[in-house]
Every structure is written in C-alpha cells, then in structure tokens.
Amino acid sequence: MADEPAKPRSVSAAIASLLSLGKDLVALLRDGSLFLLAVLLLAFPTQFNAMLVAAGFKEGSVAGFKWQASLGETDRALEKAQETISQLQRKNDELAKTLGEASQRIVGGDGQLKAQIVELQQGNRTLSESVQSVQTRVDERLLSNQQLVASADRMKAAPADDIAAAPAATPVERYVVGLQTVGFDDAARVRVNTALQTRGYQLSPLSASYDSRPGWFATRSTVFYYATPALPAAKALAEWLQAETGTRFAVQRGAGLGVDAGQRDVTLYVHYLQ
Numbered sequence: 227m228a229d230e231p232a233k234p235r236s237v238s239a240a241i242a243s244l245l246s247l248g249k250d251l252v253a254l255l256r257d258g259s260l261f262l263l264a265v266l267l268l269a270f271p272t273q274f275n276a277m278l279v280a281a282g283f284k285e286g287s288v289a290g291f292k293w294q295a296s297l298g299e300t301d302r303a304l305e306k307a308q309e310t311i312s313q314l315q316r317k318n319d320e321l322a323k324t325l326g327e328a329s330q331r332i333v334g335g336d337g338q339l340k341a342q343i344v345e346l347q348q349g350n351r352t353l354s355e356s357v358q359s360v361q362t363r364v365d366e367r368l369l370s371n372q373q374l375v376a377s378a379d380r381m382k383a384a385p386a387d388d389i390a391a392a393p394a395a396t397p398v399e400r401y402v403v404g405l406q407t408v409g410f411d412d413a414a415r416v417r418v419n420t421a422l423q424t425r426g427y428q429l430s431p432l433s434a435s436y437d438s439r440p441g442w443f444a445t446r447s448t449v450f451y452y453a454t455p456a457l458p459a460a461k462a463l464a465e466w467l468q469a470e471t472g473t474r475f476a477v478q479r480g481a482g483l484g485v486d487a488g489q490r491d492v493t494l495y496v497h498y499l500q
Contacts, residue, residue, distance in 0.1 A: 304368055305454070315357055315481035319442075322350045326441055347441060354481070355445070361479040365454045397426070400492050401459055404430030408439045409500030418498070421470055427463075430495070444497040447473050450480035452490035460494055467496065 325343060403422050407415045412435045419429055436443070444450075449467070451460035457477070464475035475496070485493050 304364055307364070311357065311361055312479075312482060315354065315361075316483045318350065318354065319481045319483045322347065322354075323442070325350075351441070351445070355478075358478040358480065362457070362477060365457045365479060368454050369457060395458060396455070396492065398459070398462075399426045399428070401456075401463075402428045402430050402489065402493050403463070404432045404493075404495045405498065406432075406434055406436070406443065406496065407498045407500075408436045408443060410435060410498070415498075418467075418471070425466070430493075432495075439499065444476075444478075444499070446476055447499050448476045448478055448497045450478055450495045450497070452480050452482040452485050452493055455491050456494065463494055463496070467498075471498070473498070 325347060328343065405415060405419055405422065407418075415433065415435045419433060423429055439445075447467075449460045449464040451457055457479075460477045464477050467473070467475050475498075480495065482490055
C-alpha cells in the first residue's frame with residue numbers, strides 16, 4: 227500500500243515552530259554571553275574591571291559571580307596580610323643577623339656546625355627573596371585595585387564632565403635614596419649619588435661601597451621599597467638607574483628592618499652590583 231502524502235502544516239504550527247526556534251537561539255546566545263563574561267572576569271579581572279568601571283558599571287552579578295568594582299574588602303584583607311608578612315620578614319632578618327654573628331664567633335671548633343649555619347643562611351636568603359617577590363606582586367594588585375576604586379569613587383561623586391583627575395604622584399624630592407654598591411670603587415658610588423641628587427632625590431647617609439657582597443646584600447642589582455604607595459616610585463627609579471648605568475635593576479619590597487616606620491612611604495634603598 228502506497229504511503230499517504232504528507233499533510234501540509236498549518237500557518238499557526240509554522241509560526242509556533244519558528245518562535246520556539248527563536249527562543250532557543252536567544253537562550254543559546256544569552257548562555258554563551260554569560261559564559262564569556264565569566265571567563266573574562268576570571269582570566270582578566272583587572273582589565274575587565276577597568277572596562278566595566280569606565281563604562282559606568284559599579285556592581286553586578288554575572289552567571290552567579292558577584293562583581294563589585296570597589297574591591298574594598300579584598301584590599302583591606304590584602305593590606306593586613308601584607309603588614310603581617312612584613313613584620314614576620316623583619317623578625318626573620320633579625321634572626322638571620324644573629325645567626326651570622328654567632329657563626330663569626332665560632333673559632334676553630336665545630337666545622338660541621340659552621341657548615342649547618344651557612345646552609346641555614348643560604349636557605350634563609352632564598353626564602354627571603356621569594357617572600358619579597360610575592361609581596362611585590364601583592365602590592366601591584368593593591369595599586370591596581372586602588373586605581374579602580376578611585377576611578378569609581380570619582381564617578382560617583384561628580385557628573386562625567388566634572389570628574390577630577392587622579393591624584394598626582396609623589397614628587398621625587400620627597401624620596402630618600404640610600405645607595406649601596408659592591409665591586410665598584412667609591413668614586414663610582416659618589417657619581418651615582420651626585421646624579422641622584424641632581425635629579426632631585428634626597429640622599430640617605432646610609433650609603434657605602436663594598437669590595438665583596440655582604441650576606442645581607444641582594445644577589446642582583448635591586449631597588450627596595452618599604453610600603454605599597456612607594457612601588458611606582460621604585461619602578462621609576464629602577465628604570466632611570468638602568469638608563470644611567472646600563473644595568474637592569476629588579477624592584478622588590480624590603481623587610482624594612484631599620485627603616486623608620488613613618489618614612490617607609492618615601493624611603494628607597496638601592497643595591498648595585500658590578
């Protein structure tokens with residue numbers, strides 16, 4: 227028996243089918259967009275936050291992820307953790323100094339004990355440098371977040387046409403720089419100090435030249451800063467020193483042992499190795 231011919235679909239059935247297909251497409255596009263936004267927020271939080279703030283968005287919920295441009299609570303937690311790390315790092319440096327002094331007082335006796343002390347000092351130095359690198363990355367995140375907070379606050383406080391410019395950077399004249407060198411004659415240190423002074427920096431009296439690297443000295447040429455707000459100035463100084471000397475300078479947060487707590491925002495130390 228031959229198959230019966232298919233009955234033509236009614237107009238209403240065709241419209242219902244098209245509407246159903248359209249709804250499915252809209253749902254697919256919506257889900258795809260939400261997924262893309264979630265990926266951007268997770269993979270590029272700083273850049274995407276900046277775009278959202280610039281577009282005027284202050285807070286929202288994307289695919290169940292709460293986003294808030296102010297980042298205030300996160301910043302406070304990071305700052306508290308940063309201060310705790312700095313305090314522990316200062317204590318660690320004090321212990322390392324005591325360990326070095328104890329090693330020097332061991333005369334002739336236990337060679338194995340001396341070797342153990344040297345090994346501990348080397349391990350301490352490696353740990354200290356790793357901690358300083360982590361602190362620098364935390365400071366970079368804090369500064370990035372603070373810029374977003376300031377931008378959002380200015381947008382809340384005034385109409386778009388009246389938004390004030392970002393606060394000016396601290397002038398170099400406020401910064402005190404202490405230069406320490408290894409492997410250079412003292413005349414080289416004096417020349418760099420003179421150039422620093424000409425550029426406007428104040429010079430710290432704690433400046434010296436060493437023939438060989440002391441145990442507390444950085445293992446590469448480095449600019450040390452001691453508070454989050456001083457990070458941009460430390461980076462600027464490192465770039466200037468590289469142009470001036472031809473040597474690349476790392477930037478790290480120092481423990482601040484011996485640095486006046488009230489002056490950490492404006493104190494920088496330079497370790498310059500040949």
